[in-house]
Amino acid sequence: MILRFESVTKVFRSSLTLKPTHTIGPLTFGIEPGEIFGYLGPNGAGKTTTIKMAVGLLKPSKGRISCFGKDVTCMDVRSRIGFLPEHPYFYQHLTASELLEFYGGLFGLGFEEARRRAVHLLDITGLAKFGKRRISKFSKGMLQRIGFAQALMNDPDLVILDEPLAGLDPVGRKQMRDLILDLKQNGKTVFLSSHILQDIEMICDRVGILWEGKIVKIARVEEILDQSIKGLDICVEGISIESAANLNLGKVRRTHDGIVITCPADTDTDIVIQRLMRQGARIRSILPQRQTLEDYFMAEIGDLRQPMRRDPEESLASSEVSI
Amino acid sequence: MRTAIVAFAKNTYKEGVRDRIFLMVGVFGVIAVISSFIIGPLSLGEQVRITQDVGLAAISILCFAVAVLIGTGIVYREIERRTIYTIVAKPVRGWHFILGKFLGLNAIVGLLVVFMAALLLGVNAVVTRTFEPEILVAVLLTWFELLLLTSLSILMSTICSPILGAILTFLFYFIGHASADLKELATRFGSPMIKAVATIIYYALPNLEYLNVRSKVIHDIPVSLSYIGFAASYALLYTIAFLMVAVIFISRKEYK
Ligand SMILES: Nc1ncnc2c1ncn2[C@@H]1O[C@H](COP(=O)(O)OP(=O)(O)OP(=O)(O)O)[C@@H](O)[C@H]1O
Numbered sequence: 001m002i003l004r005f006e007s008v009t010k011v012f013r014s015s016l017t018l019k020p021t022h023t024i025g026p027l028t029f030g031i032e033p034g035e036i037f038g039y040l041g042p043n044g045a046g047k048t049t050t051i052k053m054a055v056g057l058l059k060p061s062k063g064r065i066s067c068f069g070k071d072v073t074c075m076d077v078r079s080r081i082g083f084l085p086e087h088p089y090f091y092q093h094l095t096a097s098e099l100l101e102f103y104g105g106l107f108g109l110g111f112e113e114a115r116r117r118a119v120h121l122l123d124i125t126g127l128a129k130f131g132k133r134r135i136s137k138f139s140k141g142m143l144q145r146i147g148f149a150q151a152l153m154n155d156p157d158l159v160i161l162d163e164p165l166a167g168l169d170p171v172g173r174k175q176m177r178d179l180i181l182d183l184k185q186n187g188k189t190v191f192l193s194s195h196i197l198q199d200i201e202m203i204c205d206r207v208g209i210l211w212e213g214k215i216v217k218i219a220r221v222e223e224i225l226d227q228s229i230k231g232l233d234i235c236v237e238g239i240s241i242e243s244a245a246n247l248n249l250g251k252v253r254r255t256h257d258g259i260v261i262t263c264p265a266d267t268d269t270d271i272v273i274q275r276l277m278r279q280g281a282r283i284r285s286i287l288p289q290r291q292t293l294e295d296y297f298m299a300e301i302g303d304l305r306q307p308m309r310r311d312p313e314e315s316l317a318s319s320e321v322s323i
Numbered sequence: 324m325r326t327a328i329v330a331f332a333k334n335t336y337k338e339g340v341r342d343r344i345f346l347m348v349g350v351f352g353v354i355a356v357i358s359s360f361i362i363g364p365l366s367l368g369e370q371v372r373i374t375q376d377v378g379l380a381a382i383s384i385l386c387f388a389v390a391v392l393i394g395t396g397i398v399y400r401e402i403e404r405r406t407i408y409t410i411v412a413k414p415v416r417g418w419h420f421i422l423g424k425f426l427g428l429n430a431i432v433g434l435l436v437v438f439m440a441a442l443l444l445g446v447n448a449v450v451t452r453t454f455e456p457e458i459l460v461a462v463l464l465t466w467f468e469l470l471l472l473t474s475l476s477i478l479m480s481t482i483c484s485p486i487l488g489a490i491l492t493f494l495f496y497f498i499g500h501a502s503a504d505l506k507e508l509a510t511r512f513g514s515p516m517i518k519a520v521a522t523i524i525y526y527a528l529p530n531l532e533y534l535n536v537r538s539k540v541i542h543d544i545p546v547s548l549s550y551i552g553f554a555a556s557y558a559l560l561y562t563i564a565f566l567m568v569a570v571i572f573i574s575r576k577e578y579k
């Protein structure tokens with residue numbers, strides 16, 4: 001395991017009374033070499049807090065975080081990590097090239113080497129034209145790109161990205177996804193957080209779902225997508241919606257393509273087709289309906305939300321209504 | 324390690340010289356030194372002294388202003404604007420950061436000192452028709468004082484906001500220069516309570532008057548080499564102590 005959290009807990013305390021105000025964890029999970037791990041969770045779940053602990057911006061209240069087999073605070077661990085913070089912000093008085101050269105210096109790179117890498121990174125992040133522009137003139141998406149470039153100045157083995165796709169336009173998102181996939185191709189490991197489920201679905205190998213400071217699920221993306229064939233959408237024409245409904249095959253609805261019957265996933269398609277044809281229907285298409293990560297996520301989170309609705313005050317309120 | 328310190332220093336220097344404060348103070352410095360040349364003749368027979376006095380005071384005060392205005396925000400702003408987030412994740416230590424900031428800030432202040440000192444020597448040469456490098460002894464000790472004051476400003480910026488830091492550093496400067504007078508005043512007129520407080524202040528805070536040999540230089544009283552050595556070490560000791568405390572504070576910080 002490249003990055004490993006062992007019962008890591010962060011307790012935020014009120015600065016006056018020292019009473020705990022919020023707790024993240026305990027978190028126990030690890031990131032395998034060469035994978036892209038997606039860290040998913042709604043706002044305030046604790047993604048940024050976890051990442052800040054992994055890069056040393058926050059100290060865990062309990063537990064241990066190790067990286068490459070050593071404590072994350074070791075200097076030689078840090079020189080192998082690249083980090084892009086959430087909403088990155090950089091020195092306004094520097095130009096893009098100067099900024100990257102500055103970070104090169106922090107990694108102990110000589111000036112020539114730093115300059116060479118800066119040129120290359122500006123190029124692959126699509127900022128080649130803006131090397132001489134001051135950071136103060138950068139747009140949000142450009143900041144995100146220079147932030148990504150900065151994270152790669154040391155050619156890191158592990159790249160930690162907090163919402164790398166935030167603030168990018170669709171083209172930029174595609175480019176950033178490709179850059180992240182390139183990292184994997186080159187044998188790097190990536191730990192990224194995001195709200196945008198489609199992006200995670202497209203690039204991640206594994207996901208961890210975080211909810212109110214706890215990891216509720218860790219799985220491979222295919223696993224989640226596989227067990228998620230929800231049904232078959234059979235699109236037919238030539239019969240009325242009523243007669244289709246009368247067959248009791250599943251939910252029936254009309255679309256601009258014709259009538260769509262949604263059957264359960266375990267339906268025997270041969271039998272269904274025969275029955276439909278006997279009614280004089282023409283089959284236009286049969287499509288397995290897959291659950292997206294988004295559906296899965298909503299379902300997981302939905303399950304967790306259920307018990308919360310049953311707090312005493314609310315049930316009292318609802319019983320009053322029913323009386 | 325060395326490249327990291329250089330990177331911090333260079334960056335701090337660039338930020339400083341691209342700052343408006345620097346330009347404003349620089350222009351003000353030129354005006355101050357040149358005006359000493361113009362005021363001089365009005366004070367019958369005292370022209371030389373006035374020029375030197377105003378010039379040396381301008382160097383001390385204006386460079387102190389730059390040190391405080393830039394220095395007290397130097398770490399605070401990195402935290403407030405979150406530029407420090409990417410730095411903490413890099414293989415650098417707290418002392419690299421603080422030392423780099425200190426060197427960068429002193430490069431700015433030093434540039435101003437050199438520039439104004441050269442100007443003063445020039446103006447003085449015009450007034451006296453002789454070259455008087457002895458003036459530089461006063462400038463040298465002022466420069467040591469500025470090392471101490473920049474390190475204090477940086478320390479302030481790791482623990483409080485720039486405004487509070489500037490007020491505290493200014494108070495420190497004022498008391499540091501007046502502590503002997505204050506103690507004298509208190510022992511003569513004050514109640515025992517005030518006397519005690521004045522004595523504590525006198526011994527707790529560095530006496531910045533040790534670093535002020537301006538009036539000696541102006542009145543052509545020689546300053547011994549051993550005195551210069553003593554005053555310089557006095558300033559350096561405080562400088563190192565302030566920087567070390569700043570390193571302790573920055574290393575223990577969390578970024579919430
Ligand atoms: N300094 C702090 N003091 C107290 N509570 C905090 C602090 N920082 C974060 N929290 C709390 O910890 C929780 C997790 O915050 P965090 O920023 O890690 O969430 P996140 O998953 O990154 O959310 P988002 O998707 O909005 O970025 C939140 O409920 C937040 O209120």
Ligand SMILES: [Mg+2]
Nearest residue numbers: 047048049086
């Ligand atoms: Mg976040």
